Amino acid sequence: MKYTTSTPIYMQVADSVKEKIVTGEISPGEKLPSGRDLALAYTINPNTAARVYQILEQEQVSFTKRGLGTFVTEDPERIRLLRSEMAEQLLDQFINGIERLGITKEEAIDMIKEKEG
Amino acid sequence: MLESKEVTKVFGRKTAVDHISLKLDPGHIYAMLGPNGSGKTTWMKMAAGLIKPTSGEIWYNGHPLEINSRREIAYMSTEPYFYNWMRVSDVGKYYQDFFSDFSMDRYKELLDRMELTGDLKTRSLSSGMMAKLKIAVTMARDARVIMLDEPLNGIDLLARDQIMTSIVETVSSDRVLLISSHLVEELETVADYAVFIRQGHLADFRELEELRMTEGISVADKYRQIYGAGGEYHE
Numbered sequence: 001m002k003y004t005t006s007t008p009i010y011m012q013v014a015d016s017v018k019e020k021i022v023t024g025e026i027s028p029g030e031k032l033p034s035g036r037d038l039a040l041a042y043t044i045n046p047n048t049a050a051r052v053y054q055i056l057e058q059e060q061v062s063f064t065k066r067g068l069g070t071f072v073t074e075d076p077e078r079i080r081l082l083r084s085e086m087a088e089q090l091l092d093q094f095i096n097g098i099e100r101l102g103i104t105k106e107e108a109i110d111m112i113k114e115k116e117g
Numbered sequence: 118m119l120e121s122k123e124v125t126k127v128f129g130r131k132t133a134v135d136h137i138s139l140k141l142d143p144g145h146i147y148a149m150l151g152p153n154g155s156g157k158t159t160w161m162k163m164a165a166g167l168i169k170p171t172s173g174e175i176w177y178n179g180h181p182l183e184i185n186s187r188r189e190i191a192y193m194s195t196e197p198y199f200y201n202w203m204r205v206s207d208v209g210k211y212y213q214d215f216f217s218d219f220s221m222d223r224y225k226e227l228l229d230r231m232e233l234t235g236d237l238k239t240r241s242l243s244s245g246m247m248a249k250l251k252i253a254v255t256m257a258r259d260a261r262v263i264m265l266d267e268p269l270n271g272i273d274l275l276a277r278d279q280i281m282t283s284i285v286e287t288v289s290s291d292r293v294l295l296i297s298s299h300l301v302e303e304l305e306t307v308a309d310y311a312v313f314i315r316q317g318h319l320a321d322f323r324e325l326e327e328l329r330m331t332e333g334i335s336v337a338d339k340y341r342q343i344y345g346a347g348g349e350y351h352e
Contacts, residue, residue: 005305005335008326039285043278045146045309046288048326 001042010051013042015086017052018061021072022083029074032062118143118293119164119190119262124173126159133159135317136173143261144290148308149297150340156317157297158195161264164295165192177262188217191260193251195267199239206235208254216258224257231279245272252280256287263287264295269303281307301340311336313343 003012017038020026032053033041039049053070056062060078062070073079098108119141126134134156141147149157162168164175166187175182177190199208209224228234231249242250252268268280285307288294295312298304304311305325313321320343325336334342 008329009306043281044306047309
């Protein structure tokens with residue numbers, strides 16, 4: 001994975017795991033890799049990997065079964081919410097960027113429609 | 118676990134390391150950064166007990182570093198250190214004789230990962246293969262402190278990935294890993310602390326995620342701040 005090195009790595013990896021959950025690449029209730037395996041898969045520090053799971057658990061995207069590991073939430077509502085949270089984030093970025101170009105929201109909406117049509 | 122107390126090394130008229138104090142705790146990867154000639158190697162050699170400080174002390178687990186503690190410290194130097202008649206398998210045997218914590222199984226596992234085979238002659242290895250062999254033989258030890266001096270010098274992207282994987286794999290809660298490099302970006306995601314050395318001094322010591330979070334800058338940005346826009350050649 002390519003990182004933006006000026007923003008915390010744990011957030012970027014957490015976002016990547018969330019995306020996999022939302023797209024269905026990882027299923028609800030599925031066991032996530034161990035912290036060490038996550039560190040290896042993303043070539044990050046194992047302490048950073050532990051932090052990724054802390055944040056996912058705090059946000060109730062995952063939960064820990066004692067002695068068994070970390071699992072993706074089984075709550076479909078939480079995953080739907082995750083999808084809209086991520087969509088919101090993308091929209092914010094988009095609106096930010098487009099406003100900087102001096103394009104109004106209305107103009108932007110028209111542009112999107114044209115693109116579709 | 119490993120503590121450098123006002124450690125200084127003078128060679129003739131040149132002060133290579135100047136009152137460096139720092140503490141390394143187990144469970145972490147430390148990136149030791151600085152231009153060539155800034156004193157990283159000299160400090161590492163003192164921390165490994167290979168050369169003596171002119172003044173100051175290295176402490177290991179609450180005691181001044183002694184011959185016995187050297188057994189628990191692995192140091193990979195930049196200099197080539199195999200006899201050229203050796204095959205890769207001989208290098209393992211040689212290490213096994215020297216270090217009681219050397220694991221032949223782990224060595225073979227690492228060789229596999231690095232796509233090296235026992236029958237290769239060390240003198241015929243490319244610089245990338247030699248870099249990987251040095252890592253394999255160092256990491257096959259079950260040392261408490263592992264110091265790698267410029268492990269990423271002169272290697273290609275794939276070798277780099279293999280070395281990074283071995284480094285991440287070796288992290289454990291009872292071990293210190295310290296990696297020196299003048300290639301700052303390489304260690305950006307795997308290190309959790311950066312030790313910046315400038316002209317023999319400790320210029321800064323930072324937790325990396327903290328740096329990104331509070332200042333919104335990368336290690337490379339911090340490096341530029343410390344060493345100046347000219348980087349390497351700035352005095």
